[in-house]
Amino acid sequence: MEPEKSSRVKVRSLLSVVSCKPIEPGKTLKLSSLDHALGLHSVHVVFYYESNPFDEGPHSTDMDNLRIALSDLLNKYPKVTGRLTRDVDGNWEVKCNDAGMRIVRAEVSSTIDEWLRSADALEERDLTVWEDMPEDPSIWSPFRIQINNFNCGGLAIGLSCSHMHADLTSATLLFKSWTEFHRGQPLTYHPIFHLPSTNGRSSQDTRTESTELYAAKSTVETNPVKMGTATLRFPDSSIKKCLSRVHSKCENATPFDLLVALFWSRIARLKKPTNGVKHSLSFCVDLRKHSNKSVPFGYFGNALSFSSLSLNTEELLESHGLGNVSKHVHRHMAGLEDEFWSALDVFDTRKEEGTKFAPPFRMYGPELTCISMEHMINPEGRSMTFDTMFKEGEKPVHVSYQLGNVEGEGLILIMPAAEEGLGRIVRVMLPEEQIDMLLKDEVILDLEPTLTP
Incomplete structure (x- = not known):
């Protein structure tokens, strides 16, 4: 030992x-x-x-x-x-x-x-x-x-x-x-502790897909396994090069669409899938808006929407299929505008007894879950995560996010890098043996990522 x-x-x-x-x-x-x-x-x-x-x-x-x-x-x-x-x-x-x-x-x-x-x-x-x-x-x-x-x-x-x-x-x-x-500067975003009024919003905003997803999460039990974590920093030049390859299939593909498609498909390969099998990916998206049209950016609490996208093995793993998967991801993300209010409707109706809310459950799992931090790019194109300077001009050299009590198939978190441009940081939590194999994946290594804590 x-x-x-x-x-x-x-x-x-x-x-x-x-x-x-x-x-x-x-x-x-x-x-x-x-x-x-x-x-x-x-x-x-x-x-x-x-x-x-x-x-x-x-x-x-x-x-x-x-x-x-x-x-x-x-x-x-x-x-x-x-x-x-x-x-x-x-x-x-x-x-x-x-x-x-x-x-x-x-x-x-x-x-x-x-x-x-x-x-x-x-x-x-x-x-x-x-x-x-x-x-x-x-x-x-x-x-x-x-x-x-x-x-x-x-x-x-x-x-x-x-x-x-x-x-x-x-x-x-x-x-x-x-x-x-x-630094003696005014706050960019003043904290708001109450959501905007939902008066007049139709109860039809509750969607069957959201209801089924949260119901499944709340009832499925997972067997805890030893998880490994890796953080990879992808440079702007590599993301641009890879996007140029998929634009014939998905002209509007974003760095997020591309990286989701890349990691989802490469992780699926580690499981030796067979044809006809469905692969599900859960998305966690923050719906705060810089323009304050939906959830104000300064809202202090949880403004998350969870949704799910499923593809069969052939769609996910076909040769040269990264563009096709990026297209599916892009379409899915474009349809999430009102999902936050749907989520609130779902949870407001989950009551244990009387007016008491039902017990919590593992929202990150059991399926593979991907978290987007794309909203942290401010209107000027800079990452607000790294715009955290106690002294003017002295940005953090690295920022790391972790979530506690994650179980199931794993977690993918995609956030903007410190430099302006298309560079991204991807933090992956997977069963330990899968992490070891993922870090040797030639398709991922072709994008020349740098490993960080």
């Missing part, structure tokens, strides 16, 4: 940061039916910086500067500093108070360059807090930040939260707002 590998991350202290103004007494924020459904999952984001953005001279400490901007920011985010409680119907709501956000300080016995070269996804978990919600969460902090100091002066900041409270976009925008407060 191999000896257990010791962690390079050592926690040194724990403290709390509260908002600088007291919360009004009795204020609560209800969680939506979709928030409840995601209760088994957690959200984890790590931002890597080459230098410590909080070290601003000999007369101030890094924690002084951290607390000031974060304390000011938390005035606008009562959902972050509050604690969970049950309302009269037995559903979760946030009791807004001054309990604050937990901050963990840790040291990493590595330089940031060494870490980015050698750390895997399992070790990267040490840079954020992984803690299941306790049975009584009344004194539990659902949002936590971990400040990780590398011995070269670099910094990794890990943000963790319950998925009931926020999705990947909300977590990213919370962090982005913190960096804007630190």
